[in-house]
Amino acid sequence: MKHILTPLILAAAFTALPAIADEADVLDPAIKAQAEALMAAGLKDDVGLEFTESLTTEIGPRLAGSDAEWRARQWAMIKLKDLNFQQAYIEDFNIPYWERVTETASVTGANPQKLAITALGGSKSTAKGGVEAEVVRFTSLADLKAAPADSLTGKIAFIDERMVRAQDGSGYGYAVAKRGGCAQAAADRGAVACLIRSAGTDSHRMPHTGGMTREGALGALPAAALAAPDADQLARLLERGPVNVKLNIQVKTADSAASGNVIAEVEGSSLKDEIVLIGCHLDSWDLGTGAIDDAAGCGIVVAAANLIQQLPGKPKRTIRVVLYGSEEVGLFGGKAYGEAHADQLDKHVLIAESDFGAGRIWRLTTGFGEGAMAYAKAMQDLVAPLGVVPGDNSSKGDSDVSVLGNMGVPAISADQDGTDYFDLHHTPDDTFDKIDPEAFRQNVAVYAALTYVAAETGWDFRKAAAPAIEDQ
Amino acid sequence: MKHILTPLILAAAFTALPAIADEADVLDPAIKAQAEALMAAGLKDDVGLEFTESLTTEIGPRLAGSDAEWRARQWAMIKLKDLNFQQAYIEDFNIPYWERVTETASVTGANPQKLAITALGGSKSTAKGGVEAEVVRFTSLADLKAAPADSLTGKIAFIDERMVRAQDGSGYGYAVAKRGGCAQAAADRGAVACLIRSAGTDSHRMPHTGGMTREGALGALPAAALAAPDADQLARLLERGPVNVKLNIQVKTADSAASGNVIAEVEGSSLKDEIVLIGCHLDSWDLGTGAIDDAAGCGIVVAAANLIQQLPGKPKRTIRVVLYGSEEVGLFGGKAYGEAHADQLDKHVLIAESDFGAGRIWRLTTGFGEGAMAYAKAMQDLVAPLGVVPGDNSSKGDSDVSVLGNMGVPAISADQDGTDYFDLHHTPDDTFDKIDPEAFRQNVAVYAALTYVAAETGWDFRKAAAPAIEDQ
Ligand SMILES: [Zn+2]
Ligand SMILES: [Zn+2]
Ligand SMILES: [Zn+2]
Ligand SMILES: [Zn+2]
Numbered sequence: 001m002k003h004i005l006t007p008l009i010l011a012a013a014f015t016a017l018p019a020i021a022d023e024a025d026v027l028d029p030a031i032k033a034q035a036e037a038l039m040a041a042g043l044k045d046d047v048g049l050e051f052t053e054s055l056t057t058e059i060g061p062r063l064a065g066s067d068a069e070w071r072a073r074q075w076a077m078i079k080l081k082d083l084n085f086q087q088a089y090i091e092d093f094n095i096p097y098w099e100r101v102t103e104t105a106s107v108t109g110a111n112p113q114k115l116a117i118t119a120l121g122g123s124k125s126t127a128k129g130g131v132e133a134e135v136v137r138f139t140s141l142a143d144l145k146a147a148p149a150d151s152l153t154g155k156i157a158f159i160d161e162r163m164v165r166a167q168d169g170s171g172y173g174y175a176v177a178k179r180g181g182c183a184q185a186a187a188d189r190g191a192v193a194c195l196i197r198s199a200g201t202d203s204h205r206m207p208h209t210g211g212m213t214r215e216g217a218l219g220a221l222p223a224a225a226l227a228a229p230d231a232d233q234l235a236r237l238l239e240r241g242p243v244n245v246k247l248n249i250q251v252k253t254a255d256s257a258a259s260g261n262v263i264a265e266v267e268g269s270s271l272k273d274e275i276v277l278i279g280c281h282l283d284s285w286d287l288g289t290g291a292i293d294d295a296a297g298c299g300i301v302v303a304a305a306n307l308i309q310q311l312p313g314k315p316k317r318t319i320r321v322v323l324y325g326s327e328e329v330g331l332f333g334g335k336a337y338g339e340a341h342a343d344q345l346d347k348h349v350l351i352a353e354s355d356f357g358a359g360r361i362w363r364l365t366t367g368f369g370e371g372a373m374a375y376a377k378a379m380q381d382l383v384a385p386l387g388v389v390p391g392d393n394s395s396k397g398d399s400d401v402s403v404l405g406n407m408g409v410p411a412i413s414a415d416q417d418g419t420d421y422f423d424l425h426h427t428p429d430d431t432f433d434k435i436d437p438e439a440f441r442q443n444v445a446v447y448a449a450l451t452y453v454a455a456e457t458g459w460d461f462r463k464a465a466a467p468a469i470e471d472q
Numbered sequence: 473m474k475h476i477l478t479p480l481i482l483a484a485a486f487t488a489l490p491a492i493a494d495e496a497d498v499l500d501p502a503i504k505a506q507a508e509a510l511m512a513a514g515l516k517d518d519v520g521l522e523f524t525e526s527l528t529t530e531i532g533p534r535l536a537g538s539d540a541e542w543r544a545r546q547w548a549m550i551k552l553k554d555l556n557f558q559q560a561y562i563e564d565f566n567i568p569y570w571e572r573v574t575e576t577a578s579v580t581g582a583n584p585q586k587l588a589i590t591a592l593g594g595s596k597s598t599a600k601g602g603v604e605a606e607v608v609r610f611t612s613l614a615d616l617k618a619a620p621a622d623s624l625t626g627k628i629a630f631i632d633e634r635m636v637r638a639q640d641g642s643g644y645g646y647a648v649a650k651r652g653g654c655a656q657a658a659a660d661r662g663a664v665a666c667l668i669r670s671a672g673t674d675s676h677r678m679p680h681t682g683g684m685t686r687e688g689a690l691g692a693l694p695a696a697a698l699a700a701p702d703a704d705q706l707a708r709l710l711e712r713g714p715v716n717v718k719l720n721i722q723v724k725t726a727d728s729a730a731s732g733n734v735i736a737e738v739e740g741s742s743l744k745d746e747i748v749l750i751g752c753h754l755d756s757w758d759l760g761t762g763a764i765d766d767a768a769g770c771g772i773v774v775a776a777a778n779l780i781q782q783l784p785g786k787p788k789r790t791i792r793v794v795l796y797g798s799e800e801v802g803l804f805g806g807k808a809y810g811e812a813h814a815d816q817l818d819k820h821v822l823i824a825e826s827d828f829g830a831g832r833i834w835r836l837t838t839g840f841g842e843g844a845m846a847y848a849k850a851m852q853d854l855v856a857p858l859g860v861v862p863g864d865n866s867s868k869g870d871s872d873v874s875v876l877g878n879m880g881v882p883a884i885s886a887d888q889d890g891t892d893y894f895d896l897h898h899t900p901d902d903t904f905d906k907i908d909p910e911a912f913r914q915n916v917a918v919y920a921a922l923t924y925v926a927a928e929t930g931w932d933f934r935k936a937a938a939p940a941i942e943d944q
Contacts, residue, residue: 060585
């Protein structure tokens with residue numbers, strides 16, 4: 001197909017016909033029909049839900065580098081073999097290890113009461129028995145950073161900044177800055193600990209954990225997130241006068257722990273050394289069972305690849321499913337994959353990762369070469385009947401695959417509706433019952449169709465813009 | 473007013489005019505106008521919300537018999553005096569004390585993972601270090617009771633029965649039976665512990681606590697509630713084969729701890745020895761800050777009485793506001809009040825308790841003598857513009873005041889919309905942010921109007937049915 005695309009587009013440019021009709025034609029009718037059949041099958045798929053149910057039930061929480069994450073890899077190997085993937089293997093790597101042991105907080109003094117907190121990934125331990133100090137509230141990280149040096153000596157910094165609910169999750173980037181920045185900014189001003197209002201959109205007493213850095217390093221201070229109602233409570237108490245909080249966080253760390261990526265393949269035919277990579281991450285935070293983050297993503301991409309491998313003929317290109325390890329604590333799986341496959345980079349024709357829950361995909365964003373926009377349009381048109389609108393061309397791929405995306409590999413983001421995602425994200429509440437099976441299946445349908453098209457058409461998603469055409 | 477009611481009703485009966493028009497006339501227009509003014513003031517009230525905010529913020533959780541409940545009584549005395557109630561006093565009593573110390577549960581074996589549980593009030597301790605045993609699942613308490621004697625020797629009984637969501641909370645009675653009955657039924661069959669699916673309607677990892685008995689006695693076994701997602705998880709694991717759970721519950725008990733009722737009065741004028749009692753309970757479970765259960769109820773009845781005491785003239789009857797202690801662990805405050813005021817029982821003309829959250833009142837149920845139905849109708853008509861429909865005449869009063877209601881004192885139940893109440897009830901999530909201020913104020917409006925009418929009209933709510941009239 002890619003060999004006949006260029007003339008078509010050029011023809012459109014020269015004759016000034018509307019480009020849309022011609023661009024839609026880039027998708028071979030037989031491939032389109034097969035992709036539509038895959039969508040129909042995806043909407044009835046049970047393999048993905050069963051995969052997700054099994055992982056969250058039998059393994060449960062899967063902290064990066066933990067025994068549970070190791071068990072998840074063995075579990076995944078068995079599941080992938082049971083599904084008859086031709087290849088399934090593990091690529092090992094090591095990570096710095098961090099684990100929470102205890103985490104308690106309480107207001108002391110005249111209004112004594114417990115606060116619901118959870119340590120942030122990478123938090124230091126407090127002194128044994130805890131630290132008690134006066135709390136100083138800031139309404140943003142910038143506000144804390146504006147405080148003079150030494151102004152927090154011996155105190156606990158508290159960033160009480162709310163996160164905005166948004167369908168595309170765009171409130172998270174802003175909210176998460178305080179999770180990464182609080183400890184260092186507080187330490188720089190003499191503080192003994194830092195507390196943040198959870199980076200989340202719910203009002204449950206479920207604090208949201210999450211890493212402080214993307215490198216897995218220990219943070220500068222003991223640091224914890226308050227559940228939203230507890231942040232409210234602390235703010236109300238602070239309106240009345242000084243408040244002391246006693247914070248006890250004990251963590252366990254190790255310089256090195258075993259992690260790994262689990263990889264399965266549907267081997268291609270005529271273009272078998274070219275790879276369409278669809279990913280997810282196998283690890284989760286320790287508080288919940290990591291259902292929406294990210295067992296669901298794994299269930300979706302495995303089910304999509306499974307539908308394709310059940311077709312009578314092999315697709316042209318190889319489909320590689322990567323269940324990354326240790327995403328949560330610093331994209332370690334993504335980086336390890338990038339290093340292990342550095343020499344294969346140009347063979348990766350398209351990447352995508354499902355790591356934003358199991359809400360309906362409502363938008364398809366691409367990250368293609370400018371000459372490949374007709375392929376973007378064709379893919380967007382293909383999944384439009386599933387309720388997906390076209391996005392822009394800014395995708396670098398999500399989570400682990402963004403390591404490749406940032407090195408120039410073409411990417412797709414099948415954007416899920418994340419309106420409620422940050423109600424559950426990184427909390428104990430991230431459990432299997434939160435997944436809507438119909439929305440999950442729509443995800444399988446989208447991934448199956450797009451992965452198939454990418455593998456079967458042979459399209460070059462890197463394609464540069466056509467040279468500028470002189471006016472006639 | 474009550475002296476002219478009987479002739480009116482009899483007249484209606486004799487002349488066969490529609491009774492409704494005449495019955496509505498029982499409410500003196502001046503009293504009605506004043507009640508309507510109180511409703512308007514209630515809809516703008518801030519006193520009740522501030523009372524609730526202050527109690528939940530400054531005291532927080534208020535376990536029956538605890539230091540925190542003691543502090544709540546002192547706090548309430550100050551608040552009531554600040555509001556210029558003429559009388560405010562505490563009636564002390566003692567209760568058996570129970571407090572949770574630690575509570576953990578985990579699945580052991582091939583699928584090791586933590587379970588979110590909370591001990592039920594009155595649970596025994598397990599052996600130090602916990603007890604590990606195989607779990608046997610039942611879908612109802614009846615199902616457990618049908619199991620043969622000794623069939624659970626050395627095992628943990630698990631009642632996985634779901635609660636029905638209902639506006640009037642009617643799912644609770646059924647659901648709570650397993651909370652009270654599991655331990656004894658399990659012990660009778662040789663079990664070492666019992667687990668129930670929380671008596672709640674949410675799907676959060678927030679187990680619901682609650683008393684096992686209404687007498688505050690220790691239960692027969694260690695007993696705990698699983699959060700709904702954890703009950704689901706355990707059920708899914710049991711589908712796969714035998715499951716062992718390790719349960720560690722440690723509690724602290726004492727034969728006697730101090731509790732008390734806080735009472736405030738708006739002294740009446742011409743009928744000052746007659747009492748209209750509006751109540752709530754000051755204690756809460758220890759997990760949340762007891763906002764909907766039952767700081768809100770206290771804020772509502774205090775605010776209602778406060779609006780009435782600000783009127784230029786005293787109402788005829790005395791309005792007594794009772795903030796009961798130790799409701800949660802066995803209606804101890806209600807019983808203590810009943811005993812302390814046994815000789816005053818016939819002076820209690822009407823009772824009501826707000827103890828079902830702060831949702832909008834949608835129905836007014838009465839428990840009047842059959843001769844007093846015109847008063848019921850008049851009161852229902854009065855609050856109908858606030859969105860309240862007439863209920864039946866089956867009320868015995870709620871929670872603590874039902875002690876009096878069951879002894880024949882006329883009662884009102886201002887039924888709140890409890891559709892979401894059991895999402896939060898007895899969980900850590902019962903916090904101030906869950907209260908809708910508009911719905912709360914509607915409650916204040918209803919209580920202010922009805923309390924005023926009961927105090928000012930002098931109506932006899934005990935009034936028996938008129939003697940049967942022979943056909944003419
Ligand atoms: Zn993730
Ligand atoms: Zn995550
Ligand atoms: Zn209550
Ligand atoms: Zn209660």
